[in-house]
Amino acid sequence: MRSAPLPGWLYILFLTLLATATDEFVIAGVLPAVAVDLEVSVSAAGQLVTSFAVVYAVGAPTLSMACERLPKRTVLIVGLGLFAVANVAAAVAPGYWFLMAARVAAALCAAVVTAAAFATAAAGAPEGAQGRYLGLVTAGMTTALFSGVPLGAWLGGAFGWRATFWLIAAIGVIAAVGLLLTAPDVPGTAPAPLRARLAPLRDGAVLRLVATTFLAASGGLMFYTYLGPYTAEVAGPSYGLLSAVLLLVGVAGLAGALLAGRASDAGGPRRALRRTLAGHALALLLAAAVAFAGTDSRYVLALVVGCWAVVAWALNPPVQGAILAAAGPDAGMTALALNICGLYLGTAVAAAAGGAVIGTLGVAYVPLTAAALLLLSFLLAPRTAAARPVPGGVAAGRQQ
Template identity: 65%
Template sequence: MKQRLPSWLFVLFLTLLATATDEFIIAGVLKTIAADLDVSLSAAGQLVTVFAVVYALGAPTLAVVCERFPKRSVMIVGLLCFVVANVVAALAPGYWILMGARVFAGLAAAIVTSAAFTTTAMGAPEGMQGRYLGVVTSGMTAALFTGVPLGSWLGGAFGWRATFWLIAGVGAIAALGLLVTAPNIPGSNSAPLKERLSPLRNAAVLRLVMVTFLAASGGLMFYTYLGAYTTEVAHGSYHMLSVMLFIVGVAGLAGALLAGRAIDARGPRTGLKLVIGGHVIGLALAALLVFSGIGNPIVLGVVIAFWAVWAWGLNPPIQGSIMGAAGPQVGMTALALNISGLYLGTGVAGAIGGAIVGFADIKWVPVAATVMMTLSFFLIPKAAPQESGAAGSAGEPQDMTESQPAGT
């Protein structure tokens, strides 16, 4: 009999939809914020940068501190802080108050995301870790074509402050849902700081974080300049971008779910090789297309869809691999370290892609991205013997039935 997914998994989907939307949504209302608060557009843009930087640096730091606490408590408290930060942002009378709210929101989102992925990995039944991680990861992917467009429309219709009220409301609903449904994942045993920082000395974990860094640098470099790439391939047709972004969202959502099933069947390391290998092929096809001169929109859409499936399939296998390499006692810290690798890769992607566009041509962006993704592929460690079959659940089995009272 097919096992039904628990309700807490979909609450975590909603949780990551909220935190990811908060990360991306402000890009759609930057001009409005700049005009309302009487700052330059570049200054308003720093509201995006500071969230990402704080998120990247705060995730591993806060994870070390919060590793020993029950994950449900960490997520609920973190979400409440996230809600407060967005309420403050919605009410901010000036730029610096808004900036402070973005810092606080970034820190809260970082710890919530780390705890959510740890809960998912440790709360999954044997043989279903990948599927569970895929569902939760798809919340972040869904933000690209649901939360972000909705928030941007809301900001245009009712003002930029309405977008932060929306995120605060979703965050509050998610916190209530976790209070009622979240499984009882205990914190790790008390341990000295040296032991809690062990992922920083774990060669397998660090190698996997580097895999994430290079994969993010390559994949997000292409995504960052997708608009310019689409215009180049479609011979100046700007209206194609919205269609391509929709394709990316739908294909990416499917990719996250399919990647989860793949690692349940083959193990996280094998699944990781499959996903990154497919990503290499997708970027290579994008490079061939832009140099071929073929401007057919159907061909362009197929190539973008193929690439997006692999691009957004990364999180389930990389997180499963890292949990397996680090172990449950420091799993949250290891996953948070991986988040830092992801966000640092995002920053590098924009910088390198910008340099390529400035000094060469947009055609060379998918070429450079393919090179970085290939390096990522060759860095993937070999699968451990226990990972050769089904992935199973990370760490020791937990007794986490959905019928447990919320306070246990």
């Protein structure tokens, strides 16, 4: 039996996540230009990336809990509108601290929009297709790695760094208008006391999955962060080779996100999650073995990195499905936001820990250390859990 075609609003959610993910990293490609224009050091300009990630991680659960009772469509449209305004403010920023404030505002909007987008995709999916829907939305974040971020960097080089923020603001407006016209009506939860809204913070099953995400992100993004030194270690330094490897990661990661969504639907999110984590750990062990063996082959490098990227970017659909099943529909958006917090904290740990590993042991030990973290994540991931299914097809029937 053929799968039903995906609704148009789901592709707009893909575009939404493409915009928010691009906004986080795009400034990294124009840091020197920002530093010169605003008369600050490059390291100070780099804090614009750090502040976005930290605010995103902290703001996601806080704002999502506050917005849990609101209709998801409203949260998405208003959040995207404010996100666009924040990026316009960044584009016209007269100084460093004004730009920093605009980045903080954009991060807060991106955090709540991302959680609402995943909650909408899950609730709007027909029965048996939740993983597929979550996979496509996740693919928006993955696509930013090899399309949105490079495009923004090129635009910044051609027309100035401010043009990158004008582009992101325009995409935010387009996505907001698209969702205004097509998004399903996913209602918010009924008013509840603060204790009830904080339930995911006390839910052992949810917290276990958030810890699983944190460990997996720490390991996987550690390897990704230092993929440049690893590429040089395995196949020699080459800017062109590194660019090709990063493109490979994006394409393979996109495939992994889409395939993981289907696997989550076919066998259940918890089973798909454990298989993904096991495959991720094995891929990192293979990457470590190649580095220690001193294999000087671009083809071996491409094979190893491609296999790793597929399983690394396959994490989000099954873990989000498992989170939603554990939390239930009334606290789903808050639980998803907690998971986003775990993901971004893992990102921060990955960069610091990977740098320490390289400084003390060497590049070859980065994938080995990352594999150890993935093994811990696999051991922590629940085999079974009491499922509280998220009803599929909320208002989705009229959209398909």
